[in-house]
Amino acid sequence: MPRLLNVMLVCLMMLIGAGVPAVAKDITIDGIRFGQNGTTTRFVLDVSSEATPSIFLLADPYRVVIDLPEANWRTNGDVKTSGVVDGYRHGLFSPGVYRIVLDLKAPATIANSFTLPPNGQYSHRLVLDIEPTSRSSFLSAVQSSKSERPSFASASVPDVTAPRKRISGKRVVVIDAGHGGPDPGNLGVIGVHEKIVVLEIARAIRDELNKTGRYQVHMTRDRDIFHPVRERFRIARRHHADLFISVHADSIKNPNVSGASVYNLSETASDREAARLAARENKSDVIAGVNLAEADDDVSSILIDLAQRETMNFSAQYANILVQELGRDVPLLQRTHRFANLGVLKAPDVPSVLLEAGYLTNKSNARFINSSDGRKKIAQAVRRATDRYFQQMVALGR
Numbered sequence: 001m002p003r004l005l006n007v008m009l010v011c012l013m014m015l016i017g018a019g020v021p022a023v024a025k026d027i028t029i030d031g032i033r034f035g036q037n038g039t040t041t042r043f044v045l046d047v048s049s050e051a052t053p054s055i056f057l058l059a060d061p062y063r064v065v066i067d068l069p070e071a072n073w074r075t076n077g078d079v080k081t082s083g084v085v086d087g088y089r090h091g092l093f094s095p096g097v098y099r100i101v102l103d104l105k106a107p108a109t110i111a112n113s114f115t116l117p118p119n120g121q122y123s124h125r126l127v128l129d130i131e132p133t134s135r136s137s138f139l140s141a142v143q144s145s146k147s148e149r150p151s152f153a154s155a156s157v158p159d160v161t162a163p164r165k166r167i168s169g170k171r172v173v174v175i176d177a178g179h180g181g182p183d184p185g186n187l188g189v190i191g192v193h194e195k196i197v198v199l200e201i202a203r204a205i206r207d208e209l210n211k212t213g214r215y216q217v218h219m220t221r222d223r224d225i226f227h228p229v230r231e232r233f234r235i236a237r238r239h240h241a242d243l244f245i246s247v248h249a250d251s252i253k254n255p256n257v258s259g260a261s262v263y264n265l266s267e268t269a270s271d272r273e274a275a276r277l278a279a280r281e282n283k284s285d286v287i288a289g290v291n292l293a294e295a296d297d298d299v300s301s302i303l304i305d306l307a308q309r310e311t312m313n314f315s316a317q318y319a320n321i322l323v324q325e326l327g328r329d330v331p332l333l334q335r336t337h338r339f340a341n342l343g344v345l346k347a348p349d350v351p352s353v354l355l356e357a358g359y360l361t362n363k364s365n366a367r368f369i370n371s372s373d374g375r376k377k378i379a380q381a382v383r384r385a386t387d388r389y390f391q392q393m394v395a396l397g398r
């Protein structure tokens, strides 16, 4: 009976977690423009129907976040920004919420926001007038726009704390495709964003592991949608994962650098490049317009310390094996096994690695990891490594 209640509770929570009913693609965004009038920057979106946005501001860095219903983005290429707006990103933030993030060069507030009905060649429009302001008035605008911010606490399913139980005798592997939605990751020389490349690799790994019949495989995302860093390892914990693999693709100024590398969690980075990588990957939430101040700390550092020691040993074992298996037919970076303080690897009880599949800034490496042949080789290496790792676990009586 308690078990049934548990199941019912989890189902109920999943329903609540689903939040907004999944009405796919509520609107279409057909155009985006920036214009300048004195010091005022005007931002215009062409939308297929009148949509009421939630608009709020975030500090450090200065950002304007516009949340719309789930949208189809139909405009091609990047549009030039102007005035106080430095850049923009967009994508599916959570089911039912399409997010546009504007980066500001300096503090600025929304002087005006309104919608316009169709007129002549124009469809419905959403207009924002953005005006430079002082830091202190920006910060108070951040406070007053707070109510427009979606709350993660209510939208996510709580962690499952029950002891790990293996369903159907299969090991549980969670594959995490990095980035997604308004956080595109790196854009390499082949013009495909990291979020797209890694989703395809993650799918290939899932399929390869599924083929063996030995694993129960879950993905943190199977479409172009955002998850906060913390949410990714929470998904792994919810599934009682035995192994968590986060898939990314690297970038660097030097176009000659190429090859895969595997990262384990460490408070101190193994080298400068690893520290830079951690800084970049950990910025995911900022890029997608998440308010970091509100990210709750669910795992205390003491807990991490105790449980993580064993987990970190297993993580390091897996990383070692993975590097060997990748080395058979996937190009490797010279220093392949590395350490960095990566937020996504911080589940205290799930052995976790981050695989940087290759460099999007090296043409042939980028082509390799974005090809079906490359994906297959990566996926097969992960499968061989996973087989070997769990064989060792069995030998250890785990």
Ligand SMILES: [Zn+2]
Pocket (backbone or CB within 6 Å): 178, 179, 185, 186, 194, 248, 249, 281
């Ligand atoms: Zn990445």
